[in-house]
Amino acid sequence: MTRGDFFKFAGAGAGVLLTSELGFDVAKATEIKKQLRIAGATEAHSVCPYCAVGCSMIAYTRQNADGTVNILQIEGDPDSPINEGRLCPKGATAMQLAVSSRRVESPLYRAPGATEWQKISWDDMLDKIARRVKDSRDRTFVQVDKKGNLVNRTDGISFAGGAAFSSEEGYFAAKVMRGLGLTHLEQQARV
Amino acid sequence: MVSLAATFGRGAMTNHWRDIKNADVIFIAGANPAEAHPVGFQWFMRAKLDPARGPGKGGGAKIIHVDPRFSRTSAVADQYVRIRTGTDVAMFGGLMNYVLQNNKFHDEYVRNYTNATFIVNEKYGFSDGLFNGYDPKKRSYEATAWNYDLGADGFAQRDISMQHPRCVFQLMKAHYARYTPAMVETITGIPQADFLKIAEVVGEMGRPDKVMTIVYAVGLTQHTTGVQLIRSGALLQLLLGNMGRPGGGMNAERGHANIQGNTDHAISWEILPGYLKVPLPGQKNIDDYLKASASKKLDPNSWNFFGTNYKKFLVSLLKAWYGDTATKDNDFAFSYLPKPDGNSSWITIWDQAIQGKMEGVFLSGMTATSIGPDTNQVLQGLSNLKWLVVMDPFPTTTSEFWHTAVDMDPAKIQTEVFMVPTTHWIEKSGSFTNSGRWSQWKDQVIPPEGEARHDHWITAEIFQRVKSLYQKEGGKFPDPVMHLTMDYKDPRKPDFDELAREINGKDLKTGKQMVTFAKLADDGSTSSGDWIYVGSYTPKGNMMKRRMGISDPAKNDPTGMGFYPQWSWSWPLNRRIIYNRASADTNGNPWDPKRPGIKWNGTKWVGDVPDYPPAMSPHDPKAWLPFIMNGEGTGRLFSNTCVDGPLPEHYEPMESPVQNALHPSVQNDPVVYLYDQKAGRPDRFGTSADFPIIATTYRLTEHEHYLTQQVPLLVALQPEPFVEMPPGLAQEKGIKNGDLVTVKSKRGQMVVRALVTNRVGQLTLGGTKAWQVGIPIHWGTVGIQADKNPDRAKYWLANALTPFVGDANSRTPEFKSFLVAIDKA
């Protein structure tokens, strides 16, 4: 999807949202909406990325002739026992999060003392990070602590993240980070 | 989490969103669900409008809202009371006192399902604000002073009549006798008459045919006494017999889409997946670990399910992580698990960074600059790092800290920063577990934008590259790195489906997915990445994908209680309300036949998935007690697992305008960890002489931490940061609505608009009058508005004001109660 497409769709999405908010016949509006835009679209299931109510969502996409995929609309799933089709302002504007011109487009690197970002390839960046991780691990690894206990931990690296992870990513992060010996692990539950 | 685990054996929202509809009274404290969880709030409103519930004004459920700020939740509440932030222990303590003194508790429930009858040994005591066993030098308690009296059989002594002077019931009665309505008023600022009105309604909820839910959020957790604030609510619910029941429970509203899932899977220093305790130094082998971690059976009728099966869960986890390397001979590679040097939580990470001991930090979807307390101090920590990896779809206040934050000169900052573009929710599949423990699978809807990659593909890549460096160069103890299982089709790109299967686990002999954790073994023949998720992905497939919803309630909600057992999957074993054995009386009949959780039909338990052996007759003299996760088998009114006392006690926030009215010599929580002091840094607490105004922070509907600053429609709805202040204070300071004001604390300042409203107000605390103001978080140096106002945005961070201190138990930062001064800018 190009950015032009995005603005077109975002505009249309916002319009539909407002009319239903303004008290039009929602069922009728839904019908019209389907005919106009999501007829023949692919339906996928999602969950709101914001708060932990976990409102169920339906996302409509259409594949273009060139293979690219446009997202047409995101709405509350009317069959969900959690939200029964409703979304709050955050969920209702999730389209603007799904497709945004404000995303970071490619890996960036800021060297010590630098005043600017510089572009870097994925490969170089991952190599550099792996190097830092290994060096910091080797420098700060404690195999046996001062009291003589075997502790096998990496003191000098922390990992924090996860509120927006799928559970499976969260599980994987916990596994890999503990595998590297990290004990400083944190996520949004505390902050 | 810590508080609920201390009380019931594990920590999570006990009920679920739809279940709120089943309540007679919805007691909301330290939360604003109407604005923070607008769609979840529909279930509150439906309860309120349902004539089958009582005793609200319109004939439906009554909503009571206790909060420092009059919010949209207060606007629809039957009763709103303004409370001083951080004093809910006194309010709940007052309610417990009312319930105990007036015999409003649910007698049969308290006697049989709580540890009220357990006898505490004579070392226990409490005087002048301190429990027994306090060491002022170490600022810590020896919790063994709070043990039970054990009999020769190793079980706790009990007095079923609850008359023994050292039984928990009597100790509790004596403890809370001090929390009189007058004392509640002095501490919290809630006028006695208002307090008594609430107390009367709450007291009625101890009747078996009535049920109340307590709903709370970070307004309770984010205090130096946060764990005890929540625990005091949980104690009240136990006294009223409301735990385990539809419409009851302790319902924590999580603030982010998948906090629950990622807590379950332990991106958290103190636990391993499934709430197994992290192993600590000195625990040489699994046996040592179990001795310290697994609960012990304290009553002949306690199943002690968790404690009994701890080893099976741990060994199955080690098999998932270390595969064939984990064998009986090497204690299943137990030594590979890193053992932390004490608390390693959020504030600790930054404390270590400030001390120069932290070299590198990974932040994924989290922005240290904005979300932690005392931003300016955290910025020092960030500047001290050697390297920083920010994984995020958008630039964050942390990825940009070196050039956008206050007083930053990039040329002087040596931190290397990597900005790693990641995909977000809609570009990947996988599950989100909501506040109610419902795990819903989502599809990948669109392909990744630009060069963005999934977070776990990035960590997998980094891991593989680190591993090859160890292969080439050797280094410090590479074994755990070499042997960590990566049994995926592409170890650099694990699939969500593969991970979901690994989490569920399998029988290693047959290769079949496990169906229940009851079958996990401690001999290495099973693997499971997280025992509480066993059943989420069985041979029948991915249960989290199930979508039998409200279009066919007769089929999909057979009990009519809103469980919808075939919509998604809920841990454990698809149970919708945990501890549900307590929803029925000792004979197995629901306390309220109209609202059954589970009931005994003569041969088995029916209704929700029982949190209990399905065929165990309540008439069996050996029948297990209802709270199967702890050694007592009962809810713990008194618990020796918190570091700051077995019963919640009121302590003042670190910054407070008044003296502790209960015990002036012990002003604050006596075991709170003072990071700055311990590290030899200057004190960063202010006094009311310089900072006379009580402040609290909160969230707005349009905001999700700092991410929503990138969403145009949401930014348009909430364009600029502000501080909410009462008209009287504004008048005193000559401030008009919309004026720019400076809000200062001992640690930093904000310059924002004044929003003069009656939603915040003045409190009368004994002889002291104090103003209370509210500050929304979420604005910062990055985002649509910040781009337009780069210089002003440096002073938009609410956490520039908050103190570098956390809860005594969990170290959750104190974001909700601190002192500020406000002047016209």
Ligand code: SF4
């Ligand atoms: S739509 Fe609103 S209430 Fe529902 S999950 Fe999203 S943020 Fe929460």
